[in-house]
Amino acid sequence: MADGFALEVVTPDRLLVDAPAAALVLRTTEGDMTVLDGHTSLVAALVPGIVRVDPVEGEPVRLAVHGGFLQVDTSPANGGDGPAGLATKVTLLAGIAELADEIDVERARRAREAAAEHIGGGHPDRSDDEKLSVEEEAAAGELARAELRLEAAGATPA
Amino acid sequence: MAGGTERALRRRIRTVQSTKKITRAFELIAASQIVRARSRIAANRPFRDGMASIVLEAAEGDPGAEKLIGTPEDPKHVAVVVVVGDRGLSGPYNSSVLRATEALAAEHSRRDAEVQLVTVGRKAVAYFRFRGRDVTESFTGMSDRPSFADARRVAAELWHRFDADELDLVQLVSTRFHSAGRQVVECHQLLPLPDPTGAAEATGESRPASEQSDAAGRGGYTEFEPDVETLLAHLMPRALETEIFAALLEASASEHASRQRAMAAATENADELVLTLTRTMNRARQDAITTEIMEIVGGAEALRPAKGA
Numbered sequence: 036m037a038d039g040f041a042l043e044v045v046t047p048d049r050l051l052v053d054a055p056a057a058a059l060v061l062r063t064t065e066g067d068m069t070v071l072d073g074h075t076s077l078v079a080a081l082v083p084g085i086v087r088v089d090p091v092e093g094e095p096v097r098l099a100v101h102g103g104f105l106q107v108d109t110s111p112a113n114g115g116d117g118p119a120g121l122a123t124k125v126t127l128l129a130g131i132a133e134l135a136d137e138i139d140v141e142r143a144r145r146a147r148e149a150a151a152e153h154i155g156g157g158h159p160d161r162s163d164d165e166k167l168s169v170e171e172e173a174a175a176g177e178l179a180r181a182e183l184r185l186e187a188a189g190a191t192p193a
Numbered sequence: 194m195a196g197g198t199e200r201a202l203r204r205r206i207r208t209v210q211s212t213k214k215i216t217r218a219f220e221l222i223a224a225s226q227i228v229r230a231r232s233r234i235a236a237n238r239p240f241r242d243g244m245a246s247i248v249l250e251a252a253e254g255d256p257g258a259e260k261l262i263g264t265p266e267d268p269k270h271v272a273v274v275v276v277v278g279d280r281g282l283s284g285p286y287n288s289s290v291l292r293a294t295e296a297l298a299a300e301h302s303r304r305d306a307e308v309q310l311v312t313v314g315r316k317a318v319a320y321f322r323f324r325g326r327d328v329t330e331s332f333t334g335m336s337d338r339p340s341f342a343d344a345r346r347v348a349a350e351l352w353h354r355f356d357a358d359e360l361d362l363v364q365l366v367s368t369r370f371h372s373a374g375r376q377v378v379e380c381h382q383l384l385p386l387p388d389p390t391g392a393a394e395a396t397g398e399s400r401p402a403s404e405q406s407d408a409a410g411r412g413g414y415t416e417f418e419p420d421v422e423t424l425l426a427h428l429m430p431r432a433l434e435t436e437i438f439a440a441l442l443e444a445s446a447s448e449h450a451s452r453q454r455a456m457a458a459a460t461e462n463a464d465e466l467v468l469t470l471t472r473t474m475n476r477a478r479q480d481a482i483t484t485e486i487m488e489i490v491g492g493a494e495a496l497r498p499a500k501g502a
Contacts, residue, residue, distance in 0.1 A: 043239060043243070045239045045240045045243050046240060047237055047240045047341040047344075047435070047438055048233070048236055048237065048341065049236050050236070050239050063418045063419075064418065064419050064423075064427075065418045065419055068418075075414070075415075075416055076250075076414065076415040076416065077415065077416045077417070077418065078247055078250050078251050078254070078415060078416070078417050078418070078424060079416075079417070079418035079419075079424070080418065080419065080423075080424055080427045080428070104244075104247050104427075104428065104431070106243065106246060106247045106250065108246070108250075126243045126246070126247070128240060128243045128244055128247065128431075130341065130345075130431065130434070131341075
């Protein structure tokens with residue numbers, strides 16, 4: 036059991052993490068949870084948040100994950116095809132995700148300000164309200180992402 | 194007169210040579226793009242496989258997913274997504290996809306189904322607009338270097354319509370990148386998701402059996418968070434995005450491969466043309482020289498008796 040489980044954190048562009056892990060801490064739509072070796076088969080939806088990976092070797096890694104899905108696969112069918120032939124295979128899929136170390140804090144700050152301004156600067160009396168709401172929604176998403184990035188990078192959200 | 198031909202040919206050769214430089218440049222650019230596009234496909238593969246695996250598991254867990262999974266018997270409202278390039282000069286790449294689309298659309302029309310066209314790539318809009326066909330939605334500017342956000346935009350539009358029951362079937366016509374030398378135009382079902390259990394002709398009767406055997410293979414029990422219906426509702430649009438993104442990446446790689454081949458052929462043709470033209474030009478010049486010599490000799494010959502006398 037000390038071997039941990041095979042973990043992959045995947046985005047459409049790259050494999051962010053591919054290493055045996057001892058624990059994975061994340062937040063699903065139902066609440067916070069930790070995945071350890073021997074977890075039952077599970078498919079879960081994640082809400083945007085910070086994910087912590089405790090690898091078997093080395094320091095814990097933090098990631099900003101902007102929503103995604105988690106799969107814990109314990110079937111013998113996966114053949115233990117993890118790097119160390121581990122029985123449990125955990126896959127985290129995210130449309131957007133970053134390693135905390137790779138987050139550009141300055142850029143996230145600027146993005147947060149721009150997005151905040153965009154929401155604040157909207158004209159509530161404009162008649163074309165559908166267009167506005169779509170834009171504002173995009174800006175709100177941008178704001179949330181920027182804040183999550185800053186949080187993950189350890190920069191205090193002002 | 195003869196000198197005129199020579200000059201015209203010389204100009205022609207210069208033109209061909211400068212065209213050759215352009216095609217060679219295109220070829221080199223395309224070649225470098227293929228490498229990048231291929232590495233992006235490779236980088237996307239784990240995500241794609243992971244998504245497929247999650248969808249399969251969720252679909253097995255939800256017996257009420259008929260609307261989302263399987264192939265409808267007689268779809269009345271069909272959307273066909275066409276993925277081509279924004280630019281030409283890529284050999285048969287664009288036209289072969291468009292031809293396949295026409296065939297597919299014709300097939301649906303024969304069944305009296307309404308066909309909506311959703312196009313990706315400038316060449317597709319141009320093609321259908323020119324023929325006076327309605328294009329429901331068109332996206333451009335994503336063929337060269339598709340991003341996941343591009344795929345999201347396309348997917349959001351399709352999902353919106355599908356979820357509102359405006360569409361029974363969404364199909365995708367695009368080019369799949371098998372290898373640098375082989376790209377194939379394929380038609381692919383996007384929505385509802387093709388039955389992932391792999392049983393191609395899975396009907397109502399045979400499905401529970403296959404589900405059972407699969408469930409047994411997985412240890413029988415999988416937890417879902419939130420419950421499986423909600424999860425599947427979250428999962429479907431993401432799975433669609435993933436499929437479309439993968440298709441865009443492959444289409445982009447195929448386009449570059451096709452362009453490289455077309456441009457390599459054009460460069461070769463230019464070489465041949467220069468060779469032929471050079472020969473023709475040399476002959477023309479030689480003819481001109483021969484004619485001149487004949488004239489001089491003729492003139493000298495005419496003068497000789499006078500001198501000799």
